[in-house]
Amino acid sequence: MAFVDMDVVIKAVPGGLPFFRSWHAVRCLPMALEDSDETLMLAYKKGDATAFETLYRRYKGPVYRYLLRQCRNPASAEELFQDIWLRIVNARQGYTVKASFRTWLYQIAHHRMIDHYRRQNTTLPESYLDDPGPEDVAAADTQNPARIVDGQQQAAQLSVLIDALPEAQREAFLLKEEAGMTLQEIATATDTSRETVKSRLRYAIRRLRDGMGMS
Amino acid sequence: MTNETDKSVHDPRISQTYQGLDKPTPPAGLDDRILAAARREVGAGPRKASFSRRWAVPISAAAVLVLSVSLITLQYSRQSPDERTAPQPATVIAPQSVPLSKEQQTGDRAKTEEAPQTYRELAPDRASQPADNMLGEEEVTPAVQKEKRIAPVQRQDAAERLSANQQIEQIKQLLSEGKKKEAIAAFESFRQRYPDYKLDPELKKRLD
Structure with a gap:
């Protein structure tokens, strides 16, 4: 079923304006009453x-893609994804609204990612330890590829470039x-400063x- | 708050290109596992419930059961053996009237002369019951109480019937002893008391 822009319809059919206005209001009601994350x-x-x-x-979707692009391994991403949501499930009894649910969710995801790195390499990736200063950014290894015109090519190139980012920078970008x-x-x-x-x-x-x- | 749209931290072209990337989602099986776990958690109720909370209901149910069984057993053990197998009141009363009417019909005087004066004494079959013998006449057993409680009207009717028969027997005895005047006087008072009583024609002849 194709959705019709109701604003266009309202303008086009003056006689049916009150009906369409009401219909439009009813259609938008669920969005207005949508529960917040914390309420849910x-x-x-x-x-x-x-x-x-x-x-x-x-x-x-967002959490899964964050994990998948951050750890670059679908099996690990699925394992981490399940673990994060089960932690949410198990934490329901003690849940109180201290921060936004989204921040809490990604905080758990971040901690699980750190555990994952430690389990793999026994140490944190260097990018988490040494934050780049302004001069590092300026001196960052830059590529100078030929101009990419095609949209799909651009997306593929961006994906490669994201994968090549250091973990901490990649995480900040993905979040x-x-x-x-x-x-x-x-x-x-x-768990870091805004400036970092x-x-x-x-x-x-x-x-x-x-x-x-x-x- | 610093400018979030600062070009150094935000590039709309990169954001737009990023949004054009594939958007993989978790496999359906993973969704099902997580949602099932979430539902289980809600269905299981509060986690790590204390020992008392977990066992409160079963222990309460067991306590009620044990108490009920104990009370029933105690009550049963307090009942006398005859009460457990107590006959119906009607079966107690029926034999009391039957032997006397037979006596009346057959005219067995020897037995009727020995007949006791009161209703209680006129219940010979009861006396032959072993349970009553063991308890004695004066002792009011629960079985007797129950019997009295259940059929007092029936018992009263039987007593009156027995009393009429008894008076007839007395009248007959007076006649046999040759005390006709006294017999007639007794009969008059009997008639006043039992006007509908069907009198034996032979006795009626003797009283005329």
């Missing part, structure tokens, strides 16, 4: 399993682009821009 989590705490389902469907978080939210979720997040993002954007030939 509190409802799940009280025993409403459908509230959790709504929450899960809202975040499953911003995939999760839609602010600098402060990223800082809270990754800003520095990591600046580094990531610079490298991606250079790699894409957009500088």
